[in-house]
Amino acid sequence: MMDTAIKWPRVNADWLHAPALEKVFAALAKGGATTRVVGGAVRNTLIDRPVTEIDIATTALPDETARLARAAGLGAHPTGIDHGTITVVADGQPYEVTTLRRDVETDGRHAVVAFTGDWKEDASRRDFTINALYCDPDGTLYDPVGGLDDLRKRHVRFIGDAKQRIREDFLRILRFFRFSAQYGNGQIDPTGLAAAEELKDGIILLSAERVRAEMLKLLAAPNAPEVLAVMYKAGIVQLAIRTLIEPDRFARLSAIETALGETPDPITRLAALAVIHPGDETFLAEQLKLSNAEASRIATVFASEPGIDPETSEAVGRAALYKLGPENFKRAVLLAWARSEAPPSSQNWRARALLPDRWTAPKLPVSGSDVIALGIAPGPAIGNVLQAFENWWIGNNFPSDAELQRNVLKDLAAKSLA
Template sequence: MRETTIKWPRVNAAWLRSPAIEKVFAALAKDGATTRVVGGAVRNTLIDRPVNEVDIATTAIPDETMRLARAAGLGAYPTGIDHGTVTVVADGQSYEVTTLRRDVETDGRHAVVAFTDDWKEDASRRDFTINALYCDPDGTLYDPVGGFEDLRKRRVRFIGDAKQRIREDYLRILRFFRFSAQYGNGQIDPTGLAAADELKEGLVLLSAERVRAEMLKLFAAPGAPEALDVMYKAGILQLAIRTRIEPDRFARLVAIEAALGEAPDPITRLAALAVIHPGDDRFLAEQLRLSNAEASRIAAVFTGEPGIDPETPEATGRAALYRLGPENFKRAVMLAWARTEASPNAPNWRARALLPDRWKAPKLPVSGSDVIALGVAPGPALGGILKAFESWWIGNNFPTDAEQQCNVLKLLAAKALA
């Protein structure tokens, strides 16, 4: 097979020169296998974006990969052996090493594969052209399907027949929009969009866990508002998140985050998109199999605390900040802000959202031991006194006078002992 080789630019990155990956390349070269880095690490390096993981493709079959790695003193674990993937560990760094493959059978969720030594065949089974870029250990770039030109022009296109790619795995519909939002030029490829629209009913075959993972990544992407708008108009978003949704509110939250200099938060963005009525948070948590921590964060920012509203006195805002904590408070304000028509630069909303930056909530100045010292035995009465003191303290804007605090605590203890 004649490969298309691009001599310039070369892949030049510290991760490609690390001793760990050099050990992996050297181990797999012992029996003459050809080994290259593939996918995201190559793609992101070429456009100067962070590289979080390095995946490797090789002509060695999985058993050979494991044998060669272990012979070189490296760790080797069959983490996805049926699909040709072995995790190789060098100097504490893990690499997924996968044998070149071709699809034998697909059902829209899983694939049965056969191994090959044909790089074009391996590239042709991947999803998008920009994900089918390979590089040798010396940085030489291989581009079997025209991915570099698409990357340069910020185009996200399916490899070959878009409908065939989607039928192989319906998750690729969501990945198409996610990669378009992350790497695209703001224009959704019309061929890919038409295929996704035609085959969108296949999304119902996917597990909630796979949909959740892909959608949260999409929510955090730079072009998420535009991508979600296209998905919504095509009826695709409604099949991924099967509840009432408001893309406009999602877009307003994104604009507010940008105005405040806040990093994208996919969970708050999910709440903006799909938590419309009380109880929607619980529905979403079940539908998308959110973790307990994720579900709790949505519940926390969808709050009825009056201090979220900038029209309330700042003392009321401080009370809300104390109860919610700084992160949940700021996200709750931003979410409430997005539910209005107020500008992303509205000074009153901005001031309330930034309250945690200028006021740090104090710690409760009394403890159980202080109550016990007043003659109250441990038990429910003690907890009731602390709760009553906290309510007084919050309601009076967190007074700091120690004598006043002591007098109030004594009065509450005396009432409990009477």
């Protein structure tokens, strides 16, 4: 079918002229296929945002894509063959190359597709207009569904019938809000919002892993507080996280991060949003399938170190920083600050949150071998002496006098032998 897409000025980007990508284009061109970059790489280039991955669409059928790639000496792996995707590897760089397609059947989680040569048909099955932008190897831009105008207006809009797009994959509800928070102007498209609210129960059909991935991206997005407030009012975020929600506390944390110039951390933000009572962190970890590292980080919301409170002395703050480590300490302070409802301009909270930036906790200056050298036999007694020394050292604001340290350690060892 003739390509009737509107043509716009060319995309200018270094990634478009990378030798590896040019090899992929050249390989497919030998079979007569039309091949274009699609989606995020094009979108982000047009608004001067980082490009992290490059997806390719082609008129070549999957088997032909693989044959042409291998004939050109490139790797070809059928990583998503049922949906027309072949991962082509050039110079060690993988590219997902997908045949143009249309949906035949969907159930809200999975789709059965048929291949097509119609670019407008391929665009029409995608989620949002700003994700259905294509460009040729020479950078010529194709906009079959009006995505460029929406991108200029920072308007996140479903392609075609919003309800139909959502019924094809219920994850698109969360993606709609995530993209609105990342690329929108702070306003939610009313048609998309109405469709998402009507079909929100489909969220419970989604796997925890898919929900987790979308929610963590959403939480770190620039307009997350405004978007989450809309999701909360519509009862959507509650279905995704399934626990009590504190959108106001989330907004306070976001304002504090902005005041400090901190890069948003989605795990800290998740704790601010949804960890209210002891045990919530465990529930969230299970509900969203958080990694062990993420679960450990989110648990710092209940860190009980007194030094988190800026009303305590800096020495007490240093003790908390030493015990928690700089990242967990700052996370705990930010969360406590947000819970306190103190304003982002609070100088006391600011000073405590930035303590890791002006003081680095020293390492414990003694070890087990030092204790053994004082006559303590290997065993639990060594750990007891070290613990007693560490308690003294922290309690006295980390004295660095080596002779004082030796004398204290000797006294503690002597008491252990007595």
